[in-house]
Amino acid sequence: MARVGFIGTGEIAALMVQGLAGQGHQIMVSDRNAQVAARLAATVPGVTVAPNAAVVAGSDIVILCLLANVADAALAGLPFRAGQSVISVMVDVGLAKLQKLCDPASDIAITIPLPPIATGGCPLPVYPASAALETLFGAKNRVFTVRDEVALNAHFGATAFCSPFLEQVLTTAAWLAEFTGDSDQSQAYLRDVLCGYLPADGQNGHLGAALKSLSTEGGLNATLRAAMKGANADLRAGLDGFRGRLGLEGKTE
Ligand SMILES: NC(=O)c1ccc[n+]([C@@H]2O[C@H](COP(=O)([O-])OP(=O)(O)OC[C@H]3O[C@@H](n4cnc5c(N)ncnc54)[C@H](OP(=O)(O)O)[C@@H]3O)[C@@H](O)[C@H]2O)c1
Helix, strand or coil: CCEEEEECCCHHHHHHHHHHCCCCCEEEEECCCHHHHHHHHHHCCCEEEECHHHHHHCCCEEEECCCHHHHHHHHCCCCCCCCCEEEECCCCCCHHHHHHHCCCCCEEEEECCCHHHHCCCCCEEEECCCHHHHHHHCCCCCEEECCCHHHHHHHHHHHCCHHHHHHHHHHHHHHHHHHHCCHHHHHHHHHHHHHHHCCCCCCCCHHHHHHHCCCCCCCHHHHHHHHCHHHHHHHHHHHHCCCCCCCCCCCCC
């Protein structure tokens, strides 16, 4: 069991605390946001609330859940120590800066949790490898250790694909509902269809095999895909548009 501290008790911290519940960890959350902190202390066994300095002093693993624009001011002067593990989920605060802000702690990693972290089944890309992350979240979530910070940043961009993808699902459901008269049922149907086609494991070429199984020449699947060929180029252009913002310029294999 670990002593785990959260600096910044907002939306993602609350979900991560829920994900850790029931495993015997001692969890300390900072007193901002006070309302969220009080709710977590009241509802999750093992959670206490303390000022930032006490959270850092009393934790083996510190999880940073601040917005980037307050990180400098919030972390300055906190009693980080050598041998302590730090996990940051902050977008736009790179490793070099974290190392300065959390000195002398040096076991520092960045990961990207998503809301399913509250229950498990959340993919967790991380750089560098983090034993602390594995210990806390590895049992219920798949950890994807990546080769460098650029690779990690590219995950922020790739994850954004879910938004246009869901919009396409909704567009298709709306089209279907024009014939069924039942919007809810149409959305539920498409969700189940998608889950049914997605392979349990994305590795070992399984995604490609799933697509191949939907490629019979002249069939409806292949016909619609051909009609939408331009959408792939748009997707690729949109992803490439993130290169400057995510520090990916000129980085490809
Ligand atoms: N939400 C997500 O799904 C998600 C996913 C992956 C990564 N992230 C990243 O996680 C970070 C937090 O996001 P969020 O959505 O959880 O934001 P949020 O709900 O706004 O939480 C940020 C928290 O930081 C607190 N805070 C502000 N100044 C502080 C200080 N000096 N000391 C201690 N706490 C302070 C805020 O408290 P007050 O309300 O009192 O100001 C607030 O509770 C961001 O960098 C975001 O990019 C978020």
